[in-house]
Amino acid sequence: MFSETWLLSGIFDSEIMDARYTIYRRDRSINNFNNKTDGGGVLIAISKKLKSERLPNFESSCDDLWVKLTLRVGSKAKDIYLCTVYLPSPIQPGLLEHFVDNTNDVLEHVDSCVIIGDFNMRSINWIGADGNVIKVPQRACSSLEQTLWDFVLLNNLSQYNYLCNHNNRILDLVFANLENVAVSSPVDILSKIDPHHPPILCELTFSHVLKPKKCSPRVRLNFLKADYVAISAALKMVDWTEELEFSMTVDEMVTRFYEILNELIQRHVPQVVVKERKYPYWFSKDLIKRLNEKNRLRLRIKKYNNPLDSIAFESLKKRCNHMATSCYKTYMSDIEAKIKSNPKYFWSYLKIKRGGASSYPNSMTDGVNSSEDITVICNYFAAHFSKVYCTDQSDVNTNLHSCLSNNTLNDITVSQDQIVRELKKLDVNKGAGPDNIPSLLLHKLSDSLSLPLSILFNSSLHRGIFPSLWKETKIVPIFKSGCQSDVTNYRPIAILSVLAKVFEALICPILSRHMSQLIIDS
Structure with a gap:
């Protein structure tokens, strides 16, 4: 305090x-x-x-x-x-x-x-x-x-x-x-x-x-150390025309594709335990060792009140302060030296300074009601963010529907080469969407996944149905300003599945050519 x-x-x-x-x-x-x-x-x-x-x-x-x-x-x-x-x-x-x-x-x-x-x-x-x-x-x-x-x-x-x-x-x-x-x-x-x-x-x-109950350690998949050679070989062995039968609905095809892919991920991607960082990221191993030694001395002083321990404690405290200052200066100099060659290093530092991941108060309000229940708070956010999507239907161009009927997407076909090119363009540092499939995996397995994805994309186009799984997004509320406990002071960010964005990247140029003259200014 x-x-x-x-x-x-x-x-x-x-x-x-x-x-x-x-x-x-x-x-x-x-x-x-x-x-x-x-x-x-x-x-x-x-x-x-x-x-x-x-x-x-x-x-x-x-x-x-x-x-x-x-x-x-x-x-x-x-x-x-x-x-x-x-x-x-x-x-x-x-x-x-x-x-x-x-x-x-x-x-x-x-x-x-x-x-x-x-x-x-x-x-x-x-x-x-x-x-x-x-x-x-x-x-x-x-x-x-x-x-x-x-x-x-x-x-x-x-x-x-x-x-x-x-x-x-x-x-x-x-x-x-x-x-x-x-x-x-x-x-x-x-x-x-x-x-x-x-x-x-x-x-x-x-x-x-x-004492507070210790939570079970958080485990995540380490895609950096995955056996992509084995996953690629297994994907090429799959008879995709049989697995993704034409009699299936588009949603059933997508579900079956994820079942096969996730099974291979569980088999060939190792799991790692996410450890909580106890000390600041710029602390050296030697500094951490001295700090633990200082803490043991502090407990001895409290228990035995030995003057010699107090003298050793004061000396060690000065040493730790000097080491901490030196470690921080070295870290800052490293950031400045790499700001051109590795700007991500600088932005990571800035993110940590801002508090890292967003945190939310235990109690939130929608302006009228307040609650500590997580489900109720999520509903507050959902109700507020849904207001963003209210549109005035009076501005819809009535000629657009007749034009669309003459320019349908049924005749569009996506090739495997196009899919490989888009997968190769993915930023491997980006995280996964709601389907938990990261860009790194899709980039590494672009050749092996081009066939099943071409079946899925073309089935979706020819039948005029977009898969339900790719419509799901993770909504992250980002605080703007004002009171942190008021949901109206947040804006939403939608995190999409990577495959949904790949599909969008393939179709967007084609749609633009058809629709550029049809979309009204308003």
Whole structure:
């Protein structure tokens, strides 16, 4: 949890932390209490192994951020509500009252909560005369303190942080209505220490917390190491005129073709386990080894508190920081050197900076209703994207139908040589469509597949039926701008089967010659 992040919309989440975390941010924006657009801002990062969800309805006009964390405690699910807040100094009474009033309303509906943030209440002394921490306030010296005292007492909260800054003040507070909360100074830190705001480690202890279930490893086919010689020989042995009988429908032909091809793929294409990348891609093996060594030292310090281990830890930490800086500079120099010879390397870097694959909030809305159910969310997207395809039928040229009847596609025949040429043109780096057949396989087996594909394409043309399987697409919602939980802020990208695009490439020039004079301007 971070307060006063000073982040802006142009900074990507992947520039802050790696892909192991779900980043929830609330960057500063102009509101009734602050007309500055810079500074401020709060952030919560949750491990992706844990189920979490941002709660924008809980947030006030201040710099506060609410996230619900769901744990498995025993046989039941337990929700922990986390809040981080930044209240700029000097504290305005109206700002504190607004935050307190909003949080009072929130806490009426939640059981377990932890509120951590920079409250900038420098006049409060949380250390008693006996040297012990004051978890529950006793008295207040000002109206601001009285507002905070009332808030703590009303909601049965306790304050757990007593780590002072260099001025012997406590500006960052930890409020919770939970037991077994421990706040300490971390052994390992994320950044340089701010003397006004030393980092704190807050540990919550629960009994019988179940670890998240490990998902079975994801397995994929490695088409780069496929035995294409064996697949090609097997395809040439198939009697395609018998397998793709003329008595079959076009859909039945296509289904049979995929059955034969997929059977050979399963036999001759090896499977590989997709491993999760634990460290950034530019880390060297030596750096990873030193980091693991540093982590083992950190655990030893926590267990035995040996001064010699602390000295070794500090030395190793400096070495790791130096190695990380060196590895990153080497990686960046490599990208710059290859930007002309291998531009894909640069765009891969940019994609990672942008966060890699698109991720979507747990809860989505269509503008009226909200849901966390995956099926319902998919229907939200489907309903929104279908509006794109609404056309005005009044603009249809009535002469087009009569012209089409005189220029049918029945007489068009696609040759095997044409198919081979189109398959050879395919970009082997492109992925597969809904049929899971990648361009690489079709490119490698162009000669062997030309015969069955010519039968399929010509049967489709002569019968005037396009195969149903090639009409299926994968729709990927791409975020544009605005609120990420609103489906109206996404645009669709359709991923087609490669064979459907090959068929289109063969027919498009012929259609263009026939239709160029028939299509109306509108």
